[in-house]
Amino acid sequence: MPTTVEQWDYIELTLEGTQAGNPFTEVTLAAEFVSDAGEQVGASGFYDGDGIYRIRFMPTVPGVWRYRTRSSDSELDGIEGAFTCLPANGDNHGPVRVRHQYHFAYADGTPYRPIGTTCYAWTHQEEELQEATLATLQDGPFNKLRMCVFPKYYQYNTNEPSYHAFEGSMEDGWDYERFNPLFFRHLERRIADLRALGIEADLILFHPYDRWGYDKMSAETDDRYLRYITARLSAYRNVWWSLANEYDLMRAKTTDDWERFAEVVTSHDPYDHLISIHNCIPFYDYTRPWITHCSVQRVDAYRTAENTDQWRQQWRKPIVIDECAYEGNIDWGWGNITGEEMVRRFWEGAVRGGYVGHGETYLHPQDILWWSKGGQLHGSSPARIGFLRTILEEGPEHGLNPLPSDWDVPRAGIEGEYYLYYFGFNQPSYRHFKLDPGVRYQVDVIDTWGMTVRTLDQTFEGNFRIDLPGKQYMAVRLIRVR
Incomplete structure (x- = not known):
């Protein structure tokens, strides 16, 4: 393990332990980290296969930190050590937080204005296409990406992913008590790639567009999955949690389930990353205390961003219209607005005190549509969205707030x-x-x-x-x- 780490980066304890039985369910592992300033943080560990256990920790203040492990496995219990956290520098501003009630800033106070886009299943495509997506993002205006943890099965997206989250197969059945570490390592690599580009990864933990059974797992499996993914990913500073995309289409889940999921995630994330839940038709109750911001889909074919100031008054939280419809030319009304209309919705949301998200659904001979698979952007809105981003960054430091206006x-x-x-x-x-x-x-x-x-x-x-x-x-x- 390295002896130094930068503030808001993460340090990883790699430990060797038992492979007997099922370490995913039978071994518990955590560590307590204490800074010389007295700050104390607990972090959960996880099994990464082949007898390897890991604990990741993101130090929030510079100085010397000491740690001690706790485990049900005697080989992993009581291990002690120390490291030095150096002050953050360069483009490392820490995780994003809500600031001034309706807006955002990084942990060091630098303003953050979410200019997001959507590539639901980009990490489940061929490696070459994933690299093309990263190249497009590097040259684009976006600083937030909505993406699914699990693969997606839907129109224009019917291919089989390279990895699955559990051991087993569709034919023989999934072993829901054994995770596939390759799946999660691949996801982590892509989250790190986004971090290097200065892009927040808005991770969708559940979604309804599925043929593999991820949307209908048991409550026990759901909770185990959430504990595992928060243990693996919470130390990445650019992670946001989205409990679901279109939660109301997941008929097997109830409000009690979503509330339980929120409790599992927030209680196992020691860094309090941003968290929300996304609707199809009915809104979730965004006044719930665990929700940090409102992740909104349009509720009308035309009037969307125009509601931003009303939603601010209703929920008293930041409004992020993650899905205002998509620039494109497919048959569905949610995916065939013009570039002009996309840009107009961005501006309407901005002057009403919120933030609007982008997506693109232009037909492609190989069904490579940005909104799901990534690749290249073909629309006219991204450059204009980048122009708006410049206007916002030149504006008031704490963000735009609506003012009384003419009719x-x-x-x-x-x-x-x-x-x-x-x-x-x-x-x-x-x-x-x-x-x-x-x-x-x-x-x-x-x-x-x-x-x-x-x-x-x-x-x-x-x-x-x-x-x-x-x-x-x-x-x-x-x-x-x-």
Whole structure:
């Protein structure tokens, strides 16, 4: 084991122990970590096959840490050691947390604005396609990726995965008491790849699109799986937990099951990663205390991001519209909106104080659709979403919050300091603004589709008129001049 580790990275204890019986179910392993500053954290261990046991720990503060193991196996019990945690540097800002109620920041305080996309089953494709997905992400605007732990069986995605989570087979049956370490090692490798790109892995723990039986496991198996995956993955700083994609389509699960799952995950994750649950039609009760943010799917074919400010008031938590529909041209209405409409929904959500997610479903001769398999992006929205990301990063440090607006145009910002108006479908040739006298503003006319910012030569105060180009998808930004 190394003697030093960076803050918010992880250190791994690798131990050799018994292979007798079934170590997955018969051996317990954990360790207590204590810093020289008095911080104390318990971490669960896991069996990784071939007599190898591991405990992963993510130190949250610099300094010397000491540990001692606890195990039902005498060979693994009472092992002690120490290491030094060095301060984080570079792009390591720690795990993402909720900040200022409706927004996010990394653990070191650096603002984080989720600009997400969806590739449900990308880790279950051929290696070459997975590498292509990573290359696309490296060049793209996204800093969060929704992805399933288990493989997916659905339209355009019927191939068999390379690995399964349990020993056994479809033909002979799964041994739900024995995990397949190769499956989880592969998943970990891809989560680490995303971390290297600065991308959060929003892990979907259950989903209904299945033909292998993962969606209908027993309660005992469900809980064992959740304990195992949290032991393996909690130490990765870029992990988020999503209990389910479209929880309400998993007919075999009840609300009591989801509440129990939340308890298992949160009680076995010592680092309090972000956690939510995603709907198809009815919303989950997002006021539940374990839910850190609202992971929302559209509930109307057209009106989606326009609800963001109402949902903020209803649930008093960050609103992340992970599925607002997808840019594409398949037959389903959820997968054939235009790039213009995708970008419009992103902007509508942003000026109403939330965050919208991307997906893409353009037909492909080999059924390689980004939303499920990854690969390459073909749509027109990602570049414009990247432009919006720049606008957001130039905006208020603590995020955009909605402001009282005229009936026909939403706006966000900080009263008397910063305003962002978005005109969406409308195409005004000019606009009158009525602000307090004595405060002067720089005015930027933003073409959200053309990705241009035109700063007007003069500054303005009080009541003034701004000429606009008379086309859709324009925005105006007012920044106070000091």
